[in-house]
Structure formats: structure tokens, C-alpha cells
Amino acid sequence: MKTSAAVAALSLFACALLALPAQAKDKDAEFFENVQGQWVGPGEIVAGKYKGTKFTCTLEGSTPAAATGMTLDGNCRVGIFNQPMKATIARSGNSYKGTFLDGSAGKGLDITGGNVSGNRVVLAINRRQLSGAMQAKFNNDNSMNVTISVHLEDQLIPVVGMSLKRVDTTAVGSVAKN
Structure with a gap:
């Protein structure tokens, strides 16, 4: 009798666990x-x-195993x-x-803050007296626009724009639209 009562209690506990809503996946990680x-x-x-200078980039995107974030690594020609x-x-x-290139201690920029909202991430960038974003x-799972802007007086002025397309078969989840 005690065994069947224990089995019944465990069954009820298991059913209760299954009825709990699944824990939402971290939207930033997604x-x-x-x-x-x-x-x-x-x-x-x-x-x-250098206004009007056109270039082409080839980049590999990856995510670290131990943290929420990303690396885009490659070259532009x-x-x-x-x-x-x-x-x-x-x-x-x-x-x-984070850093862009080797950070502000070298020839790059420091990433000093930021947040993810829906289908975009906005990051604060800094190099000595220069600051920007x-x-x-993501336009969709296979298309991403990147814009780098700098502060000039009271305005944020776009200085670099890129339109990237996915060229591999990496399966991804849909990005929330904002």
C-alpha cells in the first residue's frame, strides 16, 4: 500500500512539474x-x-560558450x-x-555598454574623445545591417554602413521584430 501511495505521489509531482510553464530562454542569448x-x-x-569609400566584408559570427555575447571576425577589403x-x-x-579590433588601447574602439531589443543590438563605442554607437x-534570419555612428556636437552621425547576408546553412531561430 505504501509503495502505491509513493508512486501516486511521485506521479502527481511529475504531472505538476510538466504543467509548469517552460522557463523562457534568454532573449539576448537568442x-x-x-x-x-x-x-x-x-x-x-x-x-x-573617406566618404564614398566602398568595401566588402567577409565575417564569421560565433557565440562564446560561457557568456551571452558574440564575436564577428574576418576581414574587409x-x-x-x-x-x-x-x-x-x-x-x-x-x-x-567588449572591443572592436584591438580596443582603444590599440587602433580600435572599446565597447562600453549596450542592450538588445527585439531584432537589434545597440552598443556604445568609445576611443579617447570619440564616442558613438x-x-x-536583423532584417530577417539571413540579413543583417550594421551601422556605426559617432557623436558630433549634439548629433549622432552615421559614418559606416554595411549590409550583410548569411552565406552558410546555419540553422537559426527567428528573430523577434521590433
Whole structure:
């Protein structure tokens, strides 16, 4: 009798667990999982000294196993010149930190904050007196736009734009639209 009562209690407990709503997956982690894969596309410098310069980037997107974030690593080409490109970010508290190229201590930028909202991430970037934002937005699972803007007086001015297309067969989940 005691055994059947224990089995019944365990069965009720198991049913109760199954009835609980599944824990929601971290929306930021879902966003960054969509970055995984190979991306290729054109870009252009749209303001400043090199305005009108067109380039093509080939990037590999990955996510770290131990943190919420991403790395886009590869190169961008202007004519016969090839420039390595790398952006790495990871969650730090309720925001994000990371580097573009080798960070502001080298020839790159520091990523000093940011957040994910729906189908886009907006990151604060900084290099000495220069500050701005880098935005990556998914148009769909296989298309992403990246814009880098800098503060000039009281305005945020776009200076670089890229349109990247996924060129591999990485299976991704749908990105929430905002």
C-alpha cells in the first residue's frame, strides 16, 4: 500500500512539474545565436574624410560558450587592400562590454555598454574623445545591417554602413521584430 501511495505521489509531482510553464530562454542569448555563421556583404563610409569609400566584408559570427555575447571576425577589403575586422562583446551585468579590433588601447574602439531589443543590438563605442554607437539589426534570419555612428556636437552621425547576408546553412531561430 505504501509503495502505491509513493508512486501516486511521485506521479502527481511529475504531472505538476510538466504543467509548469517552460522557463523562457534568454532573449539576448537568442539574438546572439542568430549571429552565428558566415556573413558577406558590402559597406560604405558615408561621412568624413573617406566618404564614398566602398568595401566588402567577409565575417564569421560565433557565440562564446560561457557568456551571452558574440564575436564577428574576418576581414574587409577595399580594392586590393585587406583589413582584419573583429568585434567581440559579452554581457557584463545588465549591459555589454567588449572591443572592436584591438580596443582603444590599440587602433580600435572599446565597447562600453549596450542592450538588445527585439531584432537589434545597440552598443556604445568609445576611443579617447570619440564616442558613438554601433547598431546591428536583423532584417530577417539571413540579413543583417550594421551601422556605426559617432557623436558630433549634439548629433549622432552615421559614418559606416554595411549590409550583410548569411552565406552558410546555419540553422537559426527567428528573430523577434521590433
